[in-house]
Amino acid sequence: MSEVERVQRVVVLALDGVYPFELGIPSRIFGAAGGRYEVLTCTVDGRPVRSNADFSITVDHGPEVLATADTVVIASIAPNRVTAGVPDEVRAALALIRPDARIVSICTSAFVLAAVGLLDGRRATTHWHLTDLFRRMYPHVALDPDVLFVDEGRILTSAGAAAGIDVCLHLVREDHGSELANFVARCCVVPPFRDGGQAQYIEQPVPEQGAASTAATRAWALERLEEALTLADLAGHARMSLRTFARRFSDEVGLSPGRWLIQQRVARARRLLEASDLSVDQIAGQVGFATGASLRQHLHASIGVSPQAYRRTFQTAAAR
Known part of the structure; x- marks a missing residue:
């Protein structure tokens, strides 16, 4: 880390x-980023809180x-506290957060952000x-239950439990690039x-016994992203019909094969x-x-910037 780089x-x-x-x-995540972040933990009154386990914290x-934070993360709470x-x-504690600070919810703490209006129209x-409870309580929030996290700029929300890892790694990646996030x-x-x-984690019927996984085909595809892979190519490698492969792929990954391929290509391009x-x-x-135009289109749809802007930001950040 550069001597002039500010610790967040x-x-x-x-x-x-x-x-x-x-x-x-x-x-755990920000603490492994080579001193680029300082992590503090607080409560709304400085006193201990009861966890959902058999101990207090x-x-x-x-x-x-909270008024000094660049990023505020609200840890999830037991559903019976929602x-x-x-x-x-x-509400008073959240009001202390600076207008330019990022706010991140993990799992059920999205209910807290919604209750104070921070998710209105987002x-x-x-x-x-x-999902059903959230939609009943906050119909004015555009809830997407199929993703691991949502980045709305200043406000980020993540799904259950380990999705907190995904969103924190995403912030490291956004702040300092993929090399540090991978480290x-x-x-x-x-x-x-x-x-x-x-x-892919939502409860659903158990696949029939002996049902093949698409994992091997995904690994095969990742080694051939430069090729013009089609659904027929993927299904053929998996030795499944097009319909069976598409259904099983979506059940396992939570995305269609086409969307997954685009996601992987954008990630490698980054x-x-x-x-x-x-x-x-x-x-x-x-x-x-x-074409380069196709890359520009998909990168902008994914993260909202052009390849040149992304390169300027993260090559510079990685070199600092």
Whole structure:
């Protein structure tokens, strides 16, 4: 890390009924980023909170540190603590957050953000099991239950439990590039980027006995992204009919084969933009997009910037 690079402060808010696992995710992920982040944990009044396990949690900070945060992460709470509103002390604590600070919810804490109006008119997600309840309580929020996290700029929401890892790695990637995010993921022994969304974890009928997986075909495709792979190519490798393969792929990954291929090509293009001096057209060819224009279109649809803008941001960030 450069001597002039500012350390970003992440403040984690623990509410009554907090899940200990999710509470520890920000410290574990951001703490592995080579000193680029400082992580503090607080409660709304500085006093201990009861976890959803058989112990209470004592913290060193009260709500005043929320006003100093670059990023605030609200850890998830037990579903039986979810209500249509929030206590006055929680609302007062959230009001301390600076207007330019990022706010991240993990799992059920999306209900907290919705209750104070921070998700009004925004796209968001939460645990798939609570989809119906969330929609009844907050119909004005565009809930997407099929994704692992939603990045709406200043406000980010993530799905259940381990999706907190995904959104924190995403922030490291956005702040400092894929190289550091991949390093953090290796340190924490987690995948740097999970395929698909939470649709793959939703309860559904057990596949028939002996049903083949599409995992081997996904691995095969990742080695051939530069090729013009079709659904027929994928189904043929898996030795399934087109219809069976498409259905099984969607059940396992939560995306159609076509959307998954685009996602993987964009991810590889981002890595090449960060780590190489190849032209946009050359990168497009290496990841399987027919033209540089196609790469520009898909990258912009995915993250909202052009290849040149992305390269300027993350090659510079990685070199600092």
